[in-house]
Amino acid sequence: MHKFDLREKFASFSEHWRPKVVAGLNGQELKLVKVQGVFPWHHHDDVDELFLVWRGRFRVEFRDHVAELGPGEGIVVPRGVEHRTAADEEAEVLILEPAGVRNTGNVVDEHFTAPQGVRI
Amino acid sequence: MHKFDLREKFASFSEHWRPKVVAGLNGQELKLVKVQGVFPWHHHDDVDELFLVWRGRFRVEFRDHVAELGPGEGIVVPRGVEHRTAADEEAEVLILEPAGVRNTGNVVDEHFTAPQGVRI
Numbered sequence: 001m002h003k004f005d006l007r008e009k010f011a012s013f014s015e016h017w018r019p020k021v022v023a024g025l026n027g028q029e030l031k032l033v034k035v036q037g038v039f040p041w042h043h044h045d046d047v048d049e050l051f052l053v054w055r056g057r058f059r060v061e062f063r064d065h066v067a068e069l070g071p072g073e074g075i076v077v078p079r080g081v082e083h084r085t086a087a088d089e090e091a092e093v094l095i096l097e098p099a100g101v102r103n104t105g106n107v108v109d110e111h112f113t114a115p116q117g118v119r120i
Numbered sequence: 121m122h123k124f125d126l127r128e129k130f131a132s133f134s135e136h137w138r139p140k141v142v143a144g145l146n147g148q149e150l151k152l153v154k155v156q157g158v159f160p161w162h163h164h165d166d167v168d169e170l171f172l173v174w175r176g177r178f179r180v181e182f183r184d185h186v187a188e189l190g191p192g193e194g195i196v197v198p199r200g201v202e203h204r205t206a207a208d209e210e211a212e213v214l215i216l217e218p219a220g221v222r223n224t225g226n227v228v229d230e231h232f233t234a235p236q237g238v239r240i
Contacts, residue, residue: 024196048146050145073126074124
């Protein structure tokens with residue numbers, strides 16, 4: 001039961017596309033990620049995924065439309081829906097999803113697939 | 121797959137201690153609540169609860185200590201742990217927990233127990 005500070009947590013790492021677990025509860029994880037560039041297209045078979053922007057501008061791209069998100073804006077990507085995420089400049093994003101989700105979903109990518117369960 | 125904007129959502133209601141569901145995923149709900157004053161002591165038998173402050177200052181009080189939280193600060197209250205929340209001035213807080221949780225946990229309070237599952 002220790003509080004966490006998102007500013008401090010985001011300041012403690014610099015890599016892009018490497019989610020860090022800041023809190024776990026009810027089998028879910030709240031993760032922080034810094035992003036810049038374009039992530040691979042993928043989907044998650046059994047997992048809905050919530051993105052909430054903390055700082056910067058972030059895109060969640062679907063095959064038929066793009067959601068452009070700024071600070072305080074979020075979206076739920078339902079299970080099974082193909083998507084990719086992108087940011088022209090560095091952005092800081094919260095992710096909420098069940099514990100143990102592979103960030104690239106159905107895809108394994110040498111560069112983008114990240115270790116799971118990394119606490120911060 | 122529509123984005124939501126926390127600023128807009130918070131601006132759309134004014135009651136205190138009445139959580140609104142802004143997103144549902146994987147059996148969980150992300151809720152917004154405005155708070156001011158002191159909430160009753162309670163616990164949740166089977167539910168961990170995450171609080172994350174969006175605006176203002178917010179306290180999560182335990183029997184043996186108090187967590188003082190400002191914007192961007194959060195805490196997980198584990199299941200079974202007695203707590204109450206409080207704010208001297210109005211604050212805006214995100215709550216993450218499973219769907220269908222009674223806000224007052226093991227307590228039913230005429231004033232504070234709120235309807236569940238109210239979407240915003």
